[in-house]
Amino acid sequence: MRNAAEGLDLADSITTDGHKWMNVPYDTGLFFCRKETSMYEVFGPSKATGPAAYLKPGEGSITSPLFLGIENSRRFRALPLFCAMMALGRQGYSDLVDRNILFARAVADWMMKGEGGKWYLVLNVVDQTVPLNVVLFRTRKVEEDFRKKLIRRRMVYISETVSTDGAQAYRLAVSNWMTSMEQDLPVVLEELRAVMTGWE
Numbered sequence: 001m002r003n004a005a006e007g008l009d010l011a012d013s014i015t016t017d018g019h020k021w022m023n024v025p026y027d028t029g030l031f032f033c034r035k036e037t038s039m040y041e042v043f044g045p046s047k048a049t050g051p052a053a054y055l056k057p058g059e060g061s062i063t064s065p066l067f068l069g070i071e072n073s074r075r076f077r078a079l080p081l082f083c084a085m086m087a088l089g090r091q092g093y094s095d096l097v098d099r100n101i102l103f104a105r106a107v108a109d110w111m112m113k114g115e116g117g118k119w120y121l122v123l124n125v126v127d128q129t130v131p132l133n134v135v136l137f138r139t140r141k142v143e144e145d146f147r148k149k150l151i152r153r154r155m156v157y158i159s160e161t162v163s164t165d166g167a168q169a170y171r172l173a174v175s176n177w178m179t180s181m182e183q184d185l186p187v188v189l190e191e192l193r194a195v196m197t198g199w200e
Contacts, residue, residue: 001097004131013038018077020175021097021133024084028077088177100133100174103181107172108135110189119196123163135172138163139196146170149195156191 008014012035018028033039088096108130111120124136139146147160147170156172163169172188 001101001132018081018084020173021093021100022081022084023096023175023177024080025077027075028081030081096177097133099181100176100179103179103185104133104135104172104174105129106181106185107174107188107192108137110192111135111137116189116192120192123169133174135174136161136163136169137172138167138169146195150191153191153195156188 013031013033015029015031017026018024018030019026022028031039085093108122108125110116111122112125112128119140120137121140122130122135122137124130124134130136143149147158150156150158159171159173161169161171
């Protein structure tokens with residue numbers, strides 16, 4: 001993980017979304033910018049017309065938050081993000097990320113080296129494992145209803161996608177703060193096994 005983030009501090013700007021690992025609402029967009037003036041130039045009022053009269057900032061050196069974001073009508077997502085960060089803290093988030101990555105790698109290992117290898121093919125392998133918390137895979141036997149059958153069992157949820165060669169693929173993304181290797185991994189593997197053995 002640290003190698004993947006190497007050089008990030010050299011970027012002029014970074015944008016991301018907190019809805020996965022930070023476990024906050026979906027539209028919690030985050031952006032970091034080295035220079036406040038850059039945000040004002042991109043998001044601020046037009047240089048030709050200036051801000052609307054009713055949006056003019058008061059006197060002082062602090063730039064209005066209205067001109068440091070993508071839209072004036074955005075919801076106050078900083079609050080749930082702040083609360084989540086205070087609740088989990090740095091170590092809590094570190095543990096969450098570690099746990100999610102190890103969980104995804106355990107599923108991928110089962111699909112690559114274990115029993116799951118006869119049914120599944122992992123597509124996003126880097127250095128013999130998946131790099132983060134997402135397992136991109138396809139079924140070895142083409143089965144159009146695979147996802148529907150799995151989701152109908154109401155235990156494991158995956159999303160459909162398309163691989164780089166245009167073929168149908170699936171994403172298993174591990175991001176919940178409650179995900180447990182001890183409790184949840186046996187359930188996930190059993191569901192992936194059960195939905196496939198039902199076709200044999």
